[in-house]
Each structure stands twice: as C-alpha cells, then as structure tokens.
Amino acid sequence: MLTDLKAQSPDKILMLIEEFKADTRQGKIDLGVGVYKDPQGVTPVMRAVKAAEQRIWETQTTKAYTGLAGEADYRNALARMVLGDLPADRLASVASVGGTGAIRQALELARLANPGVRVFVSNPTWPNHLSIMAFMGLPYTEYRYFDAETRGVDFEGMKADIAQAGRGDIVLLHGCCHNPTGANLTLDQWSEVVAILEKSGAVPLIDLAYQGFGDGLDADAEATRLVARSLPEVLIAASCSKNFGIYRERTGILIALADSTKGRDLAQGSMAFLNRQNFSFPPDHGARIVSTILTDDALRADWAAELEEVRNTMLGLRDQLAAELRELSGSDRFDFIRHHRGMFSRLGATPEQVQRLKTDAAIYMVGDSRLNIAGLNRDTVPVLARAIIDAGI
Numbered sequence: 001m002l003t004d005l006k007a008q009s010p011d012k013i014l015m016l017i018e019e020f021k022a023d024t025r026q027g028k029i030d031l032g033v034g035v036y037k038d039p040q041g042v043t044p045v046m047r048a049v050k051a052a053e054q055r056i057w058e059t060q061t062t063k064a065y066t067g068l069a070g071e072a073d074y075r076n077a078l079a080r081m082v083l084g085d086l087p088a089d090r091l092a093s094v095a096s097v098g099g100t101g102a103i104r105q106a107l108e109l110a111r112l113a114n115p116g117v118r119v120f121v122s123n124p125t126w127p128n129h130l131s132i133m134a135f136m137g138l139p140y141t142e143y144r145y146f147d148a149e150t151r152g153v154d155f156e157g158m159k160a161d162i163a164q165a166g167r168g169d170i171v172l173l174h175g176c177c178h179n180p181t182g183a184n185l186t187l188d189q190w191s192e193v194v195a196i197l198e199k200s201g202a203v204p205l206i207d208l209a210y211q212g213f214g215d216g217l218d219a220d221a222e223a224t225r226l227v228a229r230s231l232p233e234v235l236i237a238a239s240c241s242k243n244f245g246i247y248r249e250r251t252g253i254l255i256a257l258a259d260s261t262k263g264r265d266l267a268q269g270s271m272a273f274l275n276r277q278n279f280s281f282p283p284d285h286g287a288r289i290v291s292t293i294l295t296d297d298a299l300r301a302d303w304a305a306e307l308e309e310v311r312n313t314m315l316g317l318r319d320q321l322a323a324e325l326r327e328l329s330g331s332d333r334f335d336f337i338r339h340h341r342g343m344f345s346r347l348g349a350t351p352e353q354v355q356r357l358k359t360d361a362a363i364y365m366v367g368d369s370r371l372n373i374a375g376l377n378r379d380t381v382p383v384l385a386r387a388i389i390d391a392g393i
Contacts (some may be wrong), residue, residue, distance in 0.1 A: 012127070013366060020364045028362035029380050031371040034179070034343060035247060036310060039377040046245045048303035052292040056285075065281045068272040070095025070253075074287040077294035078253050082208060082221055082238050083228055090257045092268035094275055095282035098250035099209045099239025104132055105254050106205050106235045107170070108274050109267070111138065114168040120161070120202070121172045122146075124346070124368060126179045129172060129207075143171075146181045148348050151336035153183050159196060167201030170235075173227075176220040177210035177342025180370035184214070184341055190223045194230045205235040212243040212307045213314065214341035232259035240290050242343070243307055249286025314343065317376050324385035334388075343374045349393045361387035369393075 016032040035043050069075065075093040080086055096102035110117045119138055121129055122145035133140045141164070144157030165171050173193070178184055185193070197204055204227055211220045228234050233256075240251040256267040275282060293299045318338050325334035337345050349357075349369035357363040363384060365371045376384065 031375040074291040094271040096252040099252040102237035102254040165202035175208035182340030182345040251286030
C-alpha cells in the first residue's frame, strides 16, 4: 500500500529553511521563516509565559482530558481579547490546534453548512490557505488584493471581485498584518467590504494570526470587531503563536458568530463534533498559558508590555530599512516598507532577483519576495539594503 503513495510537493518555505541551514557562509540572513526573532536572532520565551508555566507546574493536579471545545476560561478570555465585549447570545467557540487548525475547522464547518460552498481568497495569500483548500477539494476563487506598482492594496479590484461571492460562500480576509504583503485595508475600506458582504450574504472568515504585531492589540482587532458587530454571521480563526510566542504549543481558537441563539447552538455542537473527528480533545498546555496570563492583571500587563516591545522593534526596523533604501536609491520607491504592518513585506522583486540575493549575498526570502522584517536587526538592515540595490530591485 505505502509504495502506491504519490510523492507530495514539498512546502517551499520549509525547503527554504533547510537550504538556509545547509549554507555554510558567514553572515547569512534568514528572512523566510515566519517567526519573530530578537536582535540576537533568538525567538524568546516571553516573561509572562515563563511565569504562567511556573504557576501551572506548581498548581496543576491532573492531565485529564479537557472538554471537546477546550476549557471555557481560555475560550472566553481569548474571545474577549479578539472581540472586546462578548456577544454571548451569538458566540460559539472551540479551542483548535493552532490558527491553522482553526482555519481548517472553519472550512469544514462551512462545508457542513453548505456542501457547495466557494471560498474567495486574496491574491496573494498565505500559501497554506490554498494548500488546505486544494487538499479538501474546496473550489476557491482569488480576488485582487496587492497592487504591484504601489505595493499597497488594489482596493477597487478587491471590491469588484468579492462582490461576485454569493449567499453561503466564504470570503477569507486577513484581520491585520496581511501575509505575505504587509499591506492592510483602512478602517473606512473595511466598512465598504462590510457593505458588500451584507448585500451578497457571503460569510467572512477572518484569519487573525498577528493581533498586536501591527498597530497595537486593540487597534489590530478594530476591523474584526467592526465586521463582528455589523454582519449576522462571522467566522474568526485566531492564533496565539505570534503574540504569545508559543509557536510550538499550537494554540488557537475558532469563533463563530450567529444571528440567533439557535444558530449559535448549532455552530457550537458542529464545531465540537469536528474537533472530535479530527483530533478529539484539543491540546491544553498552550491554552492554559494564555488563560493564565489573560485572567491575571499583573501577568497580562507584563505580557502586553513585552508585546509592545516586539511591535515597536519591528516598526523601528521598518523605518531603518526604508531610510537606508531611500538614501541608497535616491528615491522614495521603498517607502511602502515603512507603511506596511506586521512581520512581512512584499518587495515586488522578481524570482530572479530573489535568487540573486540568495546567491550573491546569502540572504534568504520566499520566492515571491516576501521578507520577514522580524528576521532583521540593526546591523543586518544596511546589509540587506545594499543587497537589494545591487540586485536591481
């Protein structure tokens, strides 16, 4: 049987990681993998996370299963962080295996509700979105999003394309810090998106993987909160990997907002059912870290302060890189880097230019020219800026 399996196409980002590891050149720079790194190149364990783990270790008396939906304290605390005031009469939620698991469960839920569902997804988007949908056999349509000239959002194209979604279709939206481009909608533009979805009856699925990495914890949730209070049905997939730095704990949540208590209860039961079919009970350690932090005033304040340090570090690197490139190029054509938000920016370079960066300067980024700003430090920014100019970008 096993010899009848077909070889699967390798993940390009994972391939890039292995290629970087095998490169023996001194001074190589990894801007491909999507994890935050401090100026020393380490992905640190946050202070509040360490303190929460210590508390859990000292007080936890059992490793018995949690409920199918995960612990209520975790789900309520994280949903409140995302939405602010909780609309309890509308809200269903389940703990998931990371944000990726929440996306998968959301798409499964949509297919349960509408076997003919279509998914509208931004061009470009996180490649795993497309991979998951292709594996599930879900039909999807790309909507215009990134303007290669301005390195901003092609909003008119986006509006025209998502207006083609119909009732019961899914429109997948990035809540903040768009991956891979770093280009975000304004709040006024989000209001226009809401109006289009309200007219069509399509359901938004918001991927909120980077809350706190852009303009701040609450500011990054403003768009999601606007959608949640404006539309009758909304799906939200949120991740704790980045903002709590607990990547390997695979901690996420799927939130469903319904237009009635009946819809809420049906969604809650269906999401618990999907958990049972896919992995049974969700993992608890990361979820317990998050709930411990969010329900303790001192831990939450320390976590929020460290998250702000992370955010401001990335903003400082953006400003530095844009300034270096302005000086070297004698133009403002790279100022979009300063205006993008989150870990990523898309340079708009060709695959050949990206290859030149790798070959000539040992600088690794994804082939579509997505670079991870958090992979830089103050010393490597000038190296990258010079290499970008030398590559003819």
